[in-house]
Amino acid sequence: MQLAGAIGLNLTSRPSNADTIVLAHGTVGSTISDEGEIRLGFRPKTGASLKSERSFREQVGILGRLAEPEERPYYVDQIAKHGGLNASQIRTLDLYDVLSADSGRFSYADLVAARAVGQLFAAGARFPKIVAAALSLEQSGISLSGARLAKAPWGEVLRVFEGALAEIDGQLLLPIQGSDVDAEKAFARAEASEREGDSDSARRWYDLAARLDREDPVIPFNLGNVLDELGRGREAEIAYRRAIARSPALADAWFNLGVLQEKSGRDEEALSSYQGALAAEPTYADALHNAALLLMRRRRFADALSLLNQIIALSEGGAEAKRLAHLCRLELMHQARSA
Numbered sequence: 001m002q003l004a005g006a007i008g009l010n011l012t013s014r015p016s017n018a019d020t021i022v023l024a025h026g027t028v029g030s031t032i033s034d035e036g037e038i039r040l041g042f043r044p045k046t047g048a049s050l051k052s053e054r055s056f057r058e059q060v061g062i063l064g065r066l067a068e069p070e071e072r073p074y075y076v077d078q079i080a081k082h083g084g085l086n087a088s089q090i091r092t093l094d095l096y097d098v099l100s101a102d103s104g105r106f107s108y109a110d111l112v113a114a115r116a117v118g119q120l121f122a123a124g125a126r127f128p129k130i131v132a133a134a135l136s137l138e139q140s141g142i143s144l145s146g147a148r149l150a151k152a153p154w155g156e157v158l159r160v161f162e163g164a165l166a167e168i169d170g171q172l173l174l175p176i177q178g179s180d181v182d183a184e185k186a187f188a189r190a191e192a193s194e195r196e197g198d199s200d201s202a203r204r205w206y207d208l209a210a211r212l213d214r215e216d217p218v219i220p221f222n223l224g225n226v227l228d229e230l231g232r233g234r235e236a237e238i239a240y241r242r243a244i245a246r247s248p249a250l251a252d253a254w255f256n257l258g259v260l261q262e263k264s265g266r267d268e269e270a271l272s273s274y275q276g277a278l279a280a281e282p283t284y285a286d287a288l289h290n291a292a293l294l295l296m297r298r299r300r301f302a303d304a305l306s307l308l309n310q311i312i313a314l315s316e317g318g319a320e321a322k323r324l325a326h327l328c329r330l331e332l333m334h335q336a337r338s339a
Contacts, residue, residue, distance in 0.1 A: 015044070017045060019045065019047070019048055021051065022050075023051070023095050023096060028128050028135070032092060032096070032128045032131060033128075034126045035127060036086075036088065036089035036092050036127040037089075038050070038095065050095055052095045052097045053097060054097040054100075055097075071107065074105065076101075078106075082114065082115055083115045084115075084121075085117065085121070089117075089121075089127070092131070093117060096134075098135070098144060109143065113144040120150070124151055129157045130149075147159055183216070186205050187205070187206070187209040187222075189201075190202045190208075190226075194222075199230050203223065203226045206219060206220075206226060217253070218243070220243040221253050221256075224257075228260065233260050233263070233264070236260060240253045240254075240257040248276075249280045251280035254280060254287070255273070255274065255277040255284065255286060257273045258271070258277065259290070262294065267298065270290075271294055283310075288308075288310055288311050289320075291304075291307055293324075296324065296328065302332060305332070
C-alpha cells in the first residue's frame with residue numbers, strides 16, 4: 001500500500017469504483033472461465049482498465065523490469081492463429097502473465113507458449129488449469145515455451161518427462177497401468193507409508209488411489225491430511241473439498257478445511273466450514289469450540305454463547321467452555337449498557 005501511494009496510486013476496497021483492476025495470479029480459478037474468458041464477478045467502472053500482476057509489481061517497484069527479447073514481430077491475430085486460440089483468450093493469457101505483450105507485439109517465446117496452450121485446450125484441458133500450470137512453472141523458473149505439458153485423463157495439466165507424467169514441480173507420478181495396481185492396494189501402501197513417516201510417498205500413493213477410485217471420500221481426505229503435514233496447505237484444501245464433494249456428511253473434512261482457512265485469515269470461510277461440520281455432526285465438539293472462538297474474535301458474543309452452551313451440555317471441555325461462556329455474558333452485558 002505504501003509503495004502504491006508513493007507513486008500516486010490510491011487503493012480502494014470497492015473494485016467496482018477502481019479505474020485500474022489488477023488481476024492477481026491467485027484469482028485464476030475464480031476469474032477465468034473454462035473457455036478462457038475473463039469474468040470479474042462485478043460490473044467494473046466505465047472506462048476501467050485491467051492490468052496483470054506482473055506489470056503492477058513492476059509499476060510499484062516490487063519487481064524489476066524483465067529483460068526484453070530482441071524482437072517482437074508478432075501481432076495478436078498472428079499469435080491467435082498459430083496457437084489455435086481467439087483474441088479474447090490471448091488477452092487472458094497476457095493479463096495473467098503467461099504471455100508478455102509490449103504495445104500489442106509478441107515474441108517468438110510467446111508464440112511457442114500460445115501454441116502449447118492451444119494444444120492443451122484442444123485436448124480438453126480447462127483454461128484455468130492451463131493458466132495455473134503455466135504460473136506454477138514460472139515459479140519453478142521454467143517457461144511454458146520450454147516445457148512439455150499434457151492433459152491427464154483425470155483433467156489435471158501435467159508435465160511430460162521422457163514419456164512419463166509428472167506434476168508441475170517435476171515429481172513423477174506413479175503409473176496407473178497394470179492389473180497389479182488397484183485403488184485398494186494403492187490406499188494400503190499409502191497408509192503404510194504414512195505410518196512409517198514417509199509423507200511424500202504417502203501423498204503419491206493416496207493421489208494414485210484417488211485417481212483409481214473416484215467415489216471413496218476417505219482417500220482425498222487422507223490425502224489432504226498428508227498434504228497439510230507437508231505444508232502444502234493450498235493443495236490440502238483442494239483435497240478436502242474433493243472429499244466433501246464425494247460425501248458432504250464427512251464432518252472431519254469440513255473441520256480440517258475450516259482450520260486451514262482460519263490459519264490463512266479467511267475467518268468467514270472458516271466459519272462456514274465449521275458450520276458444515278456441525279450440519280454433518282451437530283455434536284462435533286472441536287467444531288463447536290473453534291467456531292465459538294472465531295465468533296468471539298468477531299465480537300458476535302450471542303452466537304458464540306449459543307455454541308458454548310452446546311459444548312457445556314455435552315459435558316466435553318466443560319470448564320473451558322464455561323469460562324468462555326462467562327466472558328461472552330460479560331461482553332453482552334457491557335454491550336447492553338453501552339447501547
